[in-house]
Amino acid sequence: MEIRVLKNVLDKNMNQAEKNRQTLMKYGIKMVNFISSPGAGKTTLLEKTIPALQETRKVGVIEGDAYTSKDAERLQQFNIPIVQINTEGTCHLDSYSIENAFAELDLKKLDLILVENVGNLICPTAFDLGEDFRVAVLSATEGDDKPAKYPMLFRQAKAVVLNKTDLLPYINFDNEAFTKDLKNINPNLPVFETSATLGTGFAGWLEWLKEALEKEVKRV
């Protein structure tokens, strides 16, 4: 019975996600969904990513958090439209919350929406938002065993950003085991090693992201 209810919720979510995709297509907007554990560095990644994308694109952000608007406040420096969604007891964004966020944005003035999902490696993977693709962000400090323990995300993601790599000298992170597990789950998944502290790895990530955004089917 519970499973039927869940299926119902996911079916309705998928229908709304399809409507979101139609909306994005209509306005020629790409949307990327960033998923990670709490505190893996999604907001820092956006801080490093937005200025580079702003050169050629009109960027908006949808921020998902259980509580607070701390992340949205950190991104206000870029003078871009940001919608904060507080999910409270819910551990993921769904396509309905994205539809509500669309209503708060002037979609005519955007061509890219970056979605920062609620910090959680499981449920966000079950909820299609209508995005073009997903990016998995993992902090090296979470450990090399995360792809094996949370395969859904790494199976769906179009890229992995392995963040906080400046801490690798101080932790046990078996890069060989990590890479092997990732290859089993998703053989051609690119991995970008970044560190906000060292300022490294962002060039490769940004080059890939720009190319990925170009590669997607034109939607005008």
Add this chain to the structure above:
Amino acid sequence: MEIRVLKNVLDKNMNQAEKNRQTLMKYGIKMVNFISSPGAGKTTLLEKTIPALQETRKVGVIEGDAYTSKDAERLQQFNIPIVQINTEGTCHLDSYSIENAFAELDLKKLDLILVENVGNLICPTAFDLGEDFRVAVLSATEGDDKPAKYPMLFRQAKAVVLNKTDLLPYINFDNEAFTKDLKNINPNLPVFETSATLGTGFAGWLEWLKEALEKEVKRV
């Protein structure tokens, strides 16, 4: 409608949690529920905690993971009963999964069950398992803003273990902001700073835990 369904699920969970509590009481067993993000160090904490508790208690473990039995395998060195629950697409343990785990354990031979919940700061807080109390584990690398962003866990927890403190010199962690947010949410919550790498902080944590287990109402 979706909210009513959720209420139903939570009501049923609470009824089963009450039955679990009766079972634990019947056998004179205490149960502690460890909740954290993925990769915060719950299993390492258990590795450091179990040997100290084994001196005076018969300990069993219930391991919650979406996939794999990696954590359970790490704890096999202690020669204690361990039940692995794989929740797959579900991001938390519920009281029914605990009832199933009880059936796999010889409860007559235990007086303490440590539950390692699925890595997630949100949903596990909504599901009573029938435990005596909850412990929040936070990796310092997740950032000082986690109590404000995930207040439910820190409101419910009887203690916080702030782990990976050996990395504090290399990260931005505002201990003052962290402490202030925690005080707003739960004024008398004890915080234990631990580091598996340095081997520090465990004495205080273990002393507190043993005392907390003694203090609870006797249930024989």
